[in-house]
Amino acid sequence: xxxxxxxxxxxxxxxxxxxxxxxxxxxxxxxxxxxxxxxxxxxxxxxxxxxxxxxxxxxxxxxxxxxxxxxxxxxxxxxxxxxxxxxxxxxxxxxxxxxxxxxxxxxxxxxxxxxxxxxxxxxxxxxxxxxxxxxxxxxxxxxxxxxxxxxxxxxxxxxxxxxxxxxxxxxxxxxxxxxxxxxxxxxxxxxxxxxxxxxxxxxxxxxxxxxxxxxxxxxxxxxxxxxxxxxxxxxxxxxxxxxxxxxxxxxxxxxxxxxxxx
Amino acid sequence: xxxxxxxxxxxxxxxxxxxxxxxxxxxxxxxxxxxxxxxxxxxxxxxxxxxxxxxxxxxxxxxxxxxxxxxxxxxxxxxxxxxxxxxxxxxxxxxxxxxxxxxxxxxxxxxxxxxxxxxxxxxxxxxxxxxxxxxxxxxxxxxxxxxxxxxxxxxxxxxxxxxxxxxxxxxxxxxxxxxxxxxxxx
Numbered sequence: 001x002x003x004x005x006x007x008x009x010x011x012x013x014x015x016x017x018x019x020x021x022x023x024x025x026x027x028x029x030x031x032x033x034x035x036x037x038x039x040x041x042x043x044x045x046x047x048x049x050x051x052x053x054x055x056x057x058x059x060x061x062x063x064x065x066x067x068x069x070x071x072x073x074x075x076x077x078x079x080x081x082x083x084x085x086x087x088x089x090x091x092x093x094x095x096x097x098x099x100x101x102x103x104x105x106x107x108x109x110x111x112x113x114x115x116x117x118x119x120x121x122x123x124x125x126x127x128x129x130x131x132x133x134x135x136x137x138x139x140x141x142x143x144x145x146x147x148x149x150x151x152x153x154x155x156x157x158x159x160x161x162x163x164x165x166x167x168x169x170x171x172x173x174x175x176x177x178x179x180x181x182x183x184x185x186x187x188x189x190x191x192x193x194x195x196x197x198x199x200x201x202x203x204x205x206x207x208x209x210x211x212x213x214x215x216x217x218x219x220x221x222x223x224x225x226x227x228x229x230x231x232x233x234x235x236x237x238x239x240x241x242x243x244x245x246x247x248x249x250x251x252x253x254x255x256x257x258x259x260x261x262x
Numbered sequence: 263x264x265x266x267x268x269x270x271x272x273x274x275x276x277x278x279x280x281x282x283x284x285x286x287x288x289x290x291x292x293x294x295x296x297x298x299x300x301x302x303x304x305x306x307x308x309x310x311x312x313x314x315x316x317x318x319x320x321x322x323x324x325x326x327x328x329x330x331x332x333x334x335x336x337x338x339x340x341x342x343x344x345x346x347x348x349x350x351x352x353x354x355x356x357x358x359x360x361x362x363x364x365x366x367x368x369x370x371x372x373x374x375x376x377x378x379x380x381x382x383x384x385x386x387x388x389x390x391x392x393x394x395x396x397x398x399x400x401x402x403x404x405x406x407x408x409x410x411x412x413x414x415x416x417x418x419x420x421x422x423x424x425x426x427x428x429x430x431x432x433x434x435x436x437x438x439x440x441x442x443x444x445x446x447x448x
Contacts, residue, residue: 011422041429042425044370045370045425045429045432046397048378048432049378049382050397050398052377052378053375053379053382055281055282055399056285056288057281057285058280058281058284058285059298062280062284062301062302063280066276066301066305066306069306070305073306073310
């Protein structure tokens with residue numbers, strides 16, 4: 001081994017980028033006065049550096065100054081305990097989630113959005129049946145104002161319990177059985193002065209109310225509104241049944257008023 | 263927001279490593295005021311970045327890395343183009359380290375702190391950093407490579423070249439003081 005290689009190995013032993021046994025290099029150095037002098041000068045240089053440039057401790061005033069600066073930084077950027085820190089993080093997260101939920105709800109319930117109930121086929125079917133019945137001259141299956149008689153008659157024809165609600169200031173003309181969306185439906189004809197109003201009683205699964213607009217709340221049940229074929233249709237749910245009032249001459253508020261007073 | 267426990271931990275680590283930061287800064291800048299400013303700025307940077315320290319056992323290297331980066335950023339404008347030299351450990355360089363025809367040990371002992379610091383300050387900052395970390399702060403090659411974020415081979419070559427230049431500068435001081443005849447260097 002020559003001096004050059006030995007010095008490279010010795011100098012780079014920590015870098016470990018030469019795959020040579022260091023003992024061979026050390027053996028060369030032990031027998032080579034030139035390499036010994038070279039390494040001794042290197043050690044001497046390090047010694048000079050160490051002794052002339054001795055490490056000085058940081059002045060106490062510097063330490064205090066830095067700690068004061070960090071404290072000031074803390075005051076600008078309040079520091080809290082880990083528990084409080086995570087509590088706050090959770091609260092902030094929950095608050096953000098709540099705000100996002102409210103915003104989403106508002107977007108979903110946007111009163112200015114296009115009335116999606118137009119697309120509800122059940123509303124169209126109810127309005128169609130009301131109009132058709134009127135054109136046929138109120139062709140009722142049973143002409144009577146006796147609610148008990150009508151309830152009994154319907155109980156033999158539909159698979160749900162029929163309880164006819166009392167609608168103030170309306171005259172009950174009679175009832176008939178109709179079919180909407182393939183399901184049997186109770187249809188009752190009312191009249192207020194010369195205005196005709198139909199009340200439909202439908203099993204709860206026949207009409208999907210979830211995408212209809214809520215217009216009023218009554219006894220924790222929503223009242224939904226839709227319109228089709230020039231008629232106003234309001235719907236509400238009771239005991240698993242859907243009730244619907246349909247009229248072309250009364251607006252939604254008047255219809256709701258009738259329900260509220262019943 | 264920094265959790266209170268983290269703040270206390272930072273304070274302990276900073277106090278533990280403040281001396282080595284100051285000593286390194288003093289040799290990098292060459293004067294006390296500069297070192298104090300550098301340590302102060304680096305400490306505040308470290309406080310703001312404390313969340314990035316993954317392993318507290320490597321805090322020494324982390325503090326020194328921030329110190330050196332701050333120094334480099336601060337003195338970047340002053341850095342001369344000639345300083346941006348990346349020297350690999352070549353055969354020529356090793357051969358260059360030939361034996362001088364005088365007793366270096368005896369002569370260098372006459373040098374005082376100001377002269378050694380002067381020679382150190384004349385080194386390009388890349389070499390100066392490595393010499394300070396290795397020969398004054400006893401950092402391993404691996405620690406230096408981590409601090410400077412460079413390969414081990416680069417650390418070795420910079421160290422070698424830095425020491426050679428340092429020796430030349432020290433010889434210059436010796437010569438100026440008339441401790442050696444001019445022909446001793448030839």
